[in-house]
Amino acid sequence: MTFSLFIIYKIVLVVVVFLISLVIAMYSTYAERKVAAFMQDRLGPNRAGPFGILQPVADGVKMFMKEEIIPQVSNKFLFILGPSIAMFTSCITGAVIPWGTSLHLFGHDFSLQVTDINIGILYIMAVTSIGVYGIMIGGWASNNKYSLLGALRASSQMISYEVAMGLAIIALVMHTGTLSLKAIAAQQVGWHWNVFYQPVGFLIFLVCAFAETNRTPFDLPESDSELIGGYHTEYSSMKLGFYLFAEYINMFISSAIMSTLYFGGYNMPLIGRLHLSPNTAAILGVVFLFAKIFFFIFFFMWVRWTVPRFRFDQLMNLGWKILIPLSIFWVAITGFVTLMIHR
Amino acid sequence: MQTLTTRSKVASNKKMTFVEKLYLPAIMGGMALTLKHFFKKKVTIQYPEQKREFAPVFRGQHVLKRDENGAERCTACGLCAVACPAEAITMTAAERKPGEEALYREEKYASVYEINMLRCIFCGLCEEACPKEAIFLTDRMVDTDYVRKNFIYGKDKLVDPLNNPIDVSKRETRETREFKTHPEFTHNKLNTKSLK
Ligand code: SF4
Numbered sequence: 001m002t003f004s005l006f007i008i009y010k011i012v013l014v015v016v017v018f019l020i021s022l023v024i025a026m027y028s029t030y031a032e033r034k035v036a037a038f039m040q041d042r043l044g045p046n047r048a049g050p051f052g053i054l055q056p057v058a059d060g061v062k063m064f065m066k067e068e069i070i071p072q073v074s075n076k077f078l079f080i081l082g083p084s085i086a087m088f089t090s091c092i093t094g095a096v097i098p099w100g101t102s103l104h105l106f107g108h109d110f111s112l113q114v115t116d117i118n119i120g121i122l123y124i125m126a127v128t129s130i131g132v133y134g135i136m137i138g139g140w141a142s143n144n145k146y147s148l149l150g151a152l153r154a155s156s157q158m159i160s161y162e163v164a165m166g167l168a169i170i171a172l173v174m175h176t177g178t179l180s181l182k183a184i185a186a187q188q189v190g191w192h193w194n195v196f197y198q199p200v201g202f203l204i205f206l207v208c209a210f211a212e213t214n215r216t217p218f219d220l221p222e223s224d225s226e227l228i229g230g231y232h233t234e235y236s237s238m239k240l241g242f243y244l245f246a247e248y249i250n251m252f253i254s255s256a257i258m259s260t261l262y263f264g265g266y267n268m269p270l271i272g273r274l275h276l277s278p279n280t281a282a283i284l285g286v287v288f289l290f291a292k293i294f295f296f297i298f299f300f301m302w303v304r305w306t307v308p309r310f311r312f313d314q315l316m317n318l319g320w321k322i323l324i325p326l327s328i329f330w331v332a333i334t335g336f337v338t339l340m341i342h343r
Numbered sequence: 344m345q346t347l348t349t350r351s352k353v354a355s356n357k358k359m360t361f362v363e364k365l366y367l368p369a370i371m372g373g374m375a376l377t378l379k380h381f382f383k384k385k386v387t388i389q390y391p392e393q394k395r396e397f398a399p400v401f402r403g404q405h406v407l408k409r410d411e412n413g414a415e416r417c418t419a420c421g422l423c424a425v426a427c428p429a430e431a432i433t434m435t436a437a438e439r440k441p442g443e444e445a446l447y448r449e450e451k452y453a454s455v456y457e458i459n460m461l462r463c464i465f466c467g468l469c470e471e472a473c474p475k476e477a478i479f480l481t482d483r484m485v486d487t488d489y490v491r492k493n494f495i496y497g498k499d500k501l502v503d504p505l506n507n508p509i510d511v512s513k514r515e516t517r518e519t520r521e522f523k524t525h526p527e528f529t530h531n532k533l534n535t536k537s538l539k
């Protein structure tokens with residue numbers, strides 16, 4: 001592959017992944033409202049276009065038309081930096097996710113992963129940890145007690161749950177023996193999904209993913225009933241839109257990560273028997289991965305409209321006294337079993 | 344003691360069992376419930392297209408009825424205005440000229456009759472006070488508007504349209520109907536005579 005072709009292919013892939021993230025985030029807002037409505041025996045938005053399909057567009061236009069307010073007492077630079085970081089970090093996580101195997105076109109192999117770094121999982125952990133800065137800086141710069149409380153909650157919550165999440169991932173890595181997401185996805189051919197080997201690890205990861213994305217039952221940073229809007233109380237117009245968007249992109253990305261790490265990624269059971277051409281199989285793999293992702297996005301919403309919010313002390317209790325010991329225990333078990341097998 | 348509801352449960356502070364402490368069974372139970380609702384029939388009424396039927400006693404926008412010959416029943420006695428707790432009704436009386444018998448039922452009629460729909464509380468006392476069975480509240484909503492002065496409804500909006508009268512039979516009591524139609528009553532006789 002020539003260098004220029006390589007560059008063009010990567011740019012196209014990056015733009016496609018970026019656009020898909022945005023569109024999915026857009027339609028997640030719509031899906032969220034629909035799911036919420038259906039679970040409450042309502043119909044949800046159905047006026048803008050057929051079945052309300054254009055609702056996200058209407059929402060977007062509304063967001064853009066809103067007056068941009070930067071409070072006098074806020075730190076202007078940080079105030080703008082906050083949502084930018086939140087949006088930026090949530091967008092760049094998609095880079096290491098293997099969206100599929102590879103397409104063979106014009107005599108070249110095009111891998112459907114923007115970049116396969118050998119420490120993919122660490123990269124994701126690192127980027128999500130930076131994500132908390134977006135919230136923290138935004139809440140701090142607003143110079144508002146509610147924002148500050150929201151930001152404090154967000155940072156303490158994320159730091160607490162990252163520990164358990166990291167430990168769950170350590171157990172997974174002990175099982176797979178690699179940090180590269182591509183290798184992890186490739187290992188899970190057929191029914192060898194990691195969730196069957198790491199059920200407790202998956203459960204811990206799932207709970208932590210909810211906490212990391214600030215979704216109910218862990219939506220304390222923006223708990224509207226206590227903190228008005230939490231860290232984004234002072235935000236308006238598209239800066240608010242960025243925060244909300246970042247949350248939905250995070251949801252999408254964490255669904256993708258969960259599918260890749262635990263649910264076989266783009267692998268389909270039984271697909272090997274169909275004897276499809278490699279390209280068709282690759283495309284079907286992408287479709288299958290997205291089916292899993294959509295299921296998880298639905299799952300996120302499903303939980304949101306079922307489970308009430310935790311109290312803050314309960315949240316900390318769960319994180320430090322239950323999830324962390326449990327994950328350490330699970331790491332020990334995994335280590336022991338792995339040792340037994342590989343002896 | 345008799346309980347107020349059959350669904351009350353005695354609260355207890357007993358220690359949770361290990362399974363209960365796990366929360367997961369409870370969460371799954373909750374999620375099964377929400378999923379069940381997901382596929383349930385929706386209760387939404389799509390308002391402008393679909394309308395929910397009003398109760399027969401619903402009190403909405405007023406109508407000034409005409410009698411069976413199309414003459415306005417109101418005689419501008421002002422009893423409705425007196426009865427109105429919100430002081431929403433104002434009117435100007437005028438005398439019926441010869442030849443206007445087909446327009447106005449009595450010798451005196453309301454040349455101006457206004458109800459301020461922003462003041463009105465739709466209590467229906469005007470309807471009860473009216474001795475001539477002229478004013479009724481109907482099952483129509485008062486339309487929205489941008490300016491206050493448009494909410495002062497004059498006779499143009501209140502009087503029953505000639506060609507398609509508004510049905511108020513649901514609000515008419517048996518006594519009312521009798522009052523209007525019974526041949527023994529003098530006013531019913533009077534009317535038929537004056538028109539002849
Ligand atoms: S309904 Fe009540 S408030 Fe309205 S005009 Fe009649 S008497 Fe007055």
Ligand code: SF4
Nearest residue numbers: 417418420421423473
């Ligand atoms: S509506 Fe009835 S109560 Fe009111 S002025 Fe006319 S006749 Fe009298």
